Amino acid sequence: MPRIIVCLKQAVDVNHIKVDPTTRRLITADAPKKISDFDKNALEEAVRIKEKLQGEVVALTVSAEDAKTTLREALAMGADKAYLVTDPSFQDSDALITSHILAQAVKKIGSFDLILCGEATIDSYSAQVGPRLAERLGIPVITYVRKLSLEGNHVIAERSLEDRFEVAKARMPALITVIKEINEPRIPSLPDILKASKKEFVTWSLDELGVSKEKVGITGSSVQILEVLAPKGERKQIKIEGENPHEIAENLAKALIQKGFARR
Amino acid sequence: MNEFKSVWVFSENRDLMLEMLCKGRELADKLQTELAVILLGCKIKDQAEILIKYGADKVYVVDDPKFEKLQTEPYLSALTNLATRYRPEIILIGSTKRGKELAARLTTRLETGLVSDAFKLEIDENKRLIATRIVYSGNGVATETYQTKPQVATVQPRTFEKPKLMERKGQVVEVNVTLEEPKTEVIEIKPVEVKKVRIEDARIIVSGGRGVEKKEDFKMLEDLATLLGGYVGNTRPLAEDRKWFSEWVGLSGKKVKPDLYVACGLSGVIQHIAGMRDSKVIVAINKDQEAPIFQVADYIVVDDIYQIVPALTEALRKMLKS
Numbered sequence: 001m002p003r004i005i006v007c008l009k010q011a012v013d014v015n016h017i018k019v020d021p022t023t024r025r026l027i028t029a030d031a032p033k034k035i036s037d038f039d040k041n042a043l044e045e046a047v048r049i050k051e052k053l054q055g056e057v058v059a060l061t062v063s064a065e066d067a068k069t070t071l072r073e074a075l076a077m078g079a080d081k082a083y084l085v086t087d088p089s090f091q092d093s094d095a096l097i098t099s100h101i102l103a104q105a106v107k108k109i110g111s112f113d114l115i116l117c118g119e120a121t122i123d124s125y126s127a128q129v130g131p132r133l134a135e136r137l138g139i140p141v142i143t144y145v146r147k148l149s150l151e152g153n154h155v156i157a158e159r160s161l162e163d164r165f166e167v168a169k170a171r172m173p174a175l176i177t178v179i180k181e182i183n184e185p186r187i188p189s190l191p192d193i194l195k196a197s198k199k200e201f202v203t204w205s206l207d208e209l210g211v212s213k214e215k216v217g218i219t220g221s222s223v224q225i226l227e228v229l230a231p232k233g234e235r236k237q238i239k240i241e242g243e244n245p246h247e248i249a250e251n252l253a254k255a256l257i258q259k260g261f262a263r264r
Numbered sequence: 265m266n267e268f269k270s271v272w273v274f275s276e277n278r279d280l281m282l283e284m285l286c287k288g289r290e291l292a293d294k295l296q297t298e299l300a301v302i303l304l305g306c307k308i309k310d311q312a313e314i315l316i317k318y319g320a321d322k323v324y325v326v327d328d329p330k331f332e333k334l335q336t337e338p339y340l341s342a343l344t345n346l347a348t349r350y351r352p353e354i355i356l357i358g359s360t361k362r363g364k365e366l367a368a369r370l371t372t373r374l375e376t377g378l379v380s381d382a383f384k385l386e387i388d389e390n391k392r393l394i395a396t397r398i399v400y401s402g403n404g405v406a407t408e409t410y411q412t413k414p415q416v417a418t419v420q421p422r423t424f425e426k427p428k429l430m431e432r433k434g435q436v437v438e439v440n441v442t443l444e445e446p447k448t449e450v451i452e453i454k455p456v457e458v459k460k461v462r463i464e465d466a467r468i469i470v471s472g473g474r475g476v477e478k479k480e481d482f483k484m485l486e487d488l489a490t491l492l493g494g495y496v497g498n499t500r501p502l503a504e505d506r507k508w509f510s511e512w513v514g515l516s517g518k519k520v521k522p523d524l525y526v527a528c529g530l531s532g533v534i535q536h537i538a539g540m541r542d543s544k545v546i547v548a549i550n551k552d553q554e555a556p557i558f559q560v561a562d563y564i565v566v567d568d569i570y571q572i573v574p575a576l577t578e579a580l581r582k583m584l585k586s
């Protein structure tokens with residue numbers, strides 16, 4: 001019976017980010033937060049494996065304290081147990097540090113067969129934490145997986161690469177990063193949500209993981225974010241109008257030819 | 265311990281390696297240091313000389329049959345070994361899916377920072393690398409720097425231009441490295457249908473989204489693209505949900521920057537816009553006047569693509585004849 005750890009990130013919902021028009025700075029503070037999209041696919045896949053082979057699904061996140069709500073959702077979706085590593089000093093840690101904290105948490109959680117992660121998160125989209133975590137734990141990693149099955153002590157995974165699909169096999173314990181296409185995450189029912197509140201929820205501080213506070217956050221990270229601005233939008237936004245579709249099409253055609261397109 | 269110096273470039277994808285070589289040359293000149301290519305592969309020694317003509321001062325070659333299956337561990341151990349031995353200041357790695365995994369694992373072994381998918385790379389007054397990348401699925405552009413070395417960044421295809429061939433001299437260094445065995449086994453390879461034209465190379469792209477109801481209807485987009493001397497593209501749902509295509513334009517797919525991008529019946533979710541925002545001229549045709557694609561468009565047509573696209577092709581054809 002497999003024991004599966006799913007690493008989840010609580011991410012800002014990117015569809016609700018506003019921009020300060022004068023400074024072009026992003027306003028993320030009041031944007032709602034949620035489980036990052038592909039991490040949800042990872043959780044769904046873990047729950048499906050459990051439904052087939054039994055076992056246990058553990059959700060793990062390193063985040064601000066408000067991630068409790070997010071982890072409750074993971075429990076409602078079918079995780080058996082949730083671990084939240086939280087500490088104010090963690091803020092602004094990069095992937096190098098995050099993967100270190102996750103590795104310490106995984107070691108404390110104990111034995112496992114699989115770790116599932118999303119291919120990347122919707123906020124940073126750097127695709128680093130999964131492979132970095134595998135490297136820290138010294139276990140095999142298979143990235144960009146769209147199909148997954150377990151056979152005895154092995155995991156078999158189909159990767160979606162630019163030039164081909166590749167079916168890879170690794171001995172467990174192993175780490176897998178999944179892509180959106182692997183499944184359609186379930187929406188928990190009301191009874192599932194009620195059940196979730198009774199499930200075990202563990203909170204750890206960095207001290208409890210033996211991670212020194214000096215080594216996390218801005219001071220401990222090797223990549224430092226200097227500035228985040230909205231991209232410059234300098235588009236003409238000319239509305240092409242006309243009495244009917246033909247006239248509109250003609251006006252657009254004229255504009256394109258004037259711009260030098262469609263030369264023969 | 266020697267101090268960190270030199271700029272390195274690595275990708276298993278040759279085109280991407282050349283594109284990074286061009287940017288690498290610029291960074292190395294600014295730092296007044298050497299530019300090296302790490303050439304890893306099986307029977308590739310004879311490719312080293314030409315890389316000098318493309319701008320490298322040095323080419324480190326590891327020629328080994330273990331690279332043949334493109335599995336990460338041989339590459340990872342070679343790069344870890346070389347970087348520990350020669351201590352580069354900057355490493356640029358091609359951001360293919362394989363390259364992304366490789367870069368993340370390499371920088372974990374080297375305990376250093378990685379900026380993924382940098383589209384702008386500069387050296388500041390303190391000689392630090394400044395890397396710029398897209399965050400929040402396209403809502404933001406982050407400027408980042410490093411507090412450790414080597415400073416590593418991955419670079420996506422078509423971010424930088426390919427360098428020109430020059431007559432120049434350099435050094436080819438063959439290195440022996442003990443390579444690690446792969447931790448995974450490839451048991452099957454399924455080819456994907458590879459299109460003849462790389463969409464990243466198209467000068468003009470006519471792209472369709474969910475507003476195109478049937479795959480056959482792509483014909484009208486193709487007609488327009490052909491007339492303009494361009495190529496058709498599509499959004500992720502058409503590839504992943506409807507399975508009409510194997511690739512798509514967007515943050516998780518192809519990044520394109522053609523001279524003209526005609527967006528037909530696509531709403532323009534932020535992830536799609538992140539893949540085509542840098543197009544020179546953007547035309548958007550959509551029934552829904554609230555479609556976010558209009559916010560990044562130069563020319564806006566609020567109408568049905570089934571009416572406009574064929575009429576546009578027709579109008580262009582007539583005007584070109586006269």
